Amino acid sequence: MSRMEIALKRQPGQHLRPDDFELRNSALDHALDKGQVRLRVHWLSIDPYQRGLLDQVPMFGRRVMVGDMMAGRGIGEVIESRSERFVPGDWVIGETGWATEAIVPDSALVPAAGASEFLSHHLGVLGVPGLTAFLGLHALGDVGEGDVLLVSSAAGAVGSTVVQLAKARGVKVIGLTSGAAKTSFLREQLKVDGVIDRLQGPPLPQALREAAPDGFSCFFDNVGEQMLVDGLGALRPRGRALLCGYIAGYEVGAPVVPAETLRLIMRQRLEVRGFLVHDHASRFGEARSALEDLLRSGQLQAVQTVVQGLERAPAALCDLLAGRASGKVVVRVLGSG
Ligand SMILES: NC(=O)c1ccc[n+]([C@@H]2O[C@H](COP(=O)([O-])OP(=O)(O)OC[C@H]3O[C@@H](n4cnc5c(N)ncnc54)[C@H](OP(=O)(O)O)[C@@H]3O)[C@@H](O)[C@H]2O)c1
Missing domain, CATH: 3.40.50.720 (NAD(P)-binding Rossmann-like Domain)
Incomplete structure (x- = not known):
């Protein structure tokens, strides 16, 4: 089994460029360990903090090195599971990286409740x-x-x-x-x-x-x-x-x-x-349900820019940093969800 992924091709200069990254094919054929799930990634979140992952002195302690797959959060559908928490068909949110498929431990995933019209909003107004x-x-x-x-x-x-x-x-x-x-x-x-x-x-x-x-x-x-x-x-x-x-x-x-x-x-x-x-994780449940009520009742608009295709994720991050985007920027990886 193989997947498409975006990797960091060279150390970025002061301004990030789409060609600092490359699209490549990689094998993802190893068997799952206990507790892991295999995901088909449908949505990726494009966020300002991702720029800080690329610095030689990383802003948040984590660093993506040249040759590594780009890190990032996404929403995926479970297609194979050795987890007691998730079964095939479940939708989950977590660190997928910029790829069409991912193998992730279930401890690093949360459910994306209701695979609905609100799905991508779990990365934005509900995320x-x-x-x-x-x-x-x-x-x-x-x-x-x-x-x-x-x-x-x-x-x-x-x-x-x-x-x-x-x-x-x-x-x-x-x-x-x-x-x-x-x-x-x-x-x-x-x-x-x-x-x-x-x-x-x-x-x-x-x-x-x-x-x-x-x-x-x-x-x-x-x-x-x-x-x-x-x-x-x-x-x-x-x-x-x-x-x-x-x-x-x-x-x-x-x-x-x-x-x-x-x-x-x-x-x-x-x-x-x-x-x-x-620091406020203990209030996430309460805050998320208040936001969901406001969204469902039409009192809150989800402002979102949807970019089509994994290969456009690097340009989407560059556009975000340059002020060319508005609202939450998400990448639709496979065209479903
Ligand atoms: N503290 C936390 O826990 C936490 C959590 C999430 C996000 N954040 C931070 O919150 C901020 C907003 O996050 P977000 O995801 O909503 O991103 P965002 O505001 O959508 O980021 C993109 C926007 O930033 C503005 N911008 C970019 N460069 C600028 C510059 N040099 N001068 C002025 N404005 C510039 C532009 O808006 P305009 O062109 O419209 O001015 C651009 O469209 C970010 O700094 C992010 O890192 C913090």
């Missing part, structure tokens, strides 16, 4: 990005009426969920994004109160002052670097900021935190909190 939005808003101090919230990468997988959850609570939301399509999507579809195109118009500090003349009460930051500095500068005294990610630094890797920003935190008595969703 890590949705949980990050839901639990991140809670960690920000349960925003509500009277709050003025700034969200960076507001059209992204996490951001598009944050803005909808906050709007549903009566919060005034200003989103940061890039490009006319994402700007009008946020305004017209997600009913965001104000949108700033980070690549157009006045310098960001001025645009933020114009959008919220009395300042923001809270800031959900997905981008980091200069956007974090400018967003903190736009908070009211005692404002709150959640540091969720720093995608602007994943490729360039040059941190910009001027000492002046640290002084500002003190002078303005800002509350600045770092957030990692996996």
Whole structure:
């Protein structure tokens, strides 16, 4: 038995390129060990953290070496099992790698309940990005009426969920994004109160002052670097900021935190909190069922970009990092599900 997989062909430079990867055939013919399942992979998740797996000094401790299959999460159908938890026909989520088939220990898999129209959303609004939005808003101090919230990468997988959850609570939301399509999507579809195109118009500090003349009460930051500095500068005294990610630094890797920003935190008595969703795993069940109810009732839109074909996964990751995608980016591997 063989599978198609995407491997890292060479060490990426500062900006990742699709041809840093190659598509290849590999054998996957060994018998399953006890507890393992063989999966046919249907969906892959494209995520910012995957850029950090390719660095020579890896961002999260794990590293994909030249010649290795690219790591990543996916959704698959069990086609053979030596597990007591899963039987052929079950749908599961876990670390599959960028491949058409995978052999995975059952301990590393969770069920993808209901192989339905919602299947790929288990990687997006019902998966890590949705949980990050839901639990991140809670960690920000349960925003509500009277709050003025700034969200960076507001059209992204996490951001598009944050803005909808906050709007549903009566919060005034200003989103940061890039490009006319994402700007009008946020305004017209997600009913965001104000949108700033980070690549157009006045310098960001001025645009933020114009959008919220009395300042923001809270800031959900997905981008980091200069956007974090400018967003903190736009908070009211005692404002709150959640540091969720720093995608602007994943490729360039040059941190910009001027000492002046640290002084500002003190002078303005800002509350600045770092957030990692996996610290909140005990609340995943509760958060996922709340998100699923909102999705089923139509109160929450799943914003998703579907890329067709395993071979397009490298370009999908490059597009995500370059701001060319919107919502949750998923790759449909085999055209079913
Ligand atoms: N803390 C946690 O536990 C946790 C969990 C999941 C994700 N995260 C982090 O949360 C953030 C959002 O994740 P996501 O999956 O929803 O990704 P995402 O926001 O969809 O990421 C892609 C978007 O980031 C924005 N971006 C890229 N480079 C930028 C730059 N140099 N300056 C400004 N914006 C830039 C672009 O949006 P625009 O063009 O629209 O600005 C781009 O479309 C990421 O930083 C991710 O690593 C954290």
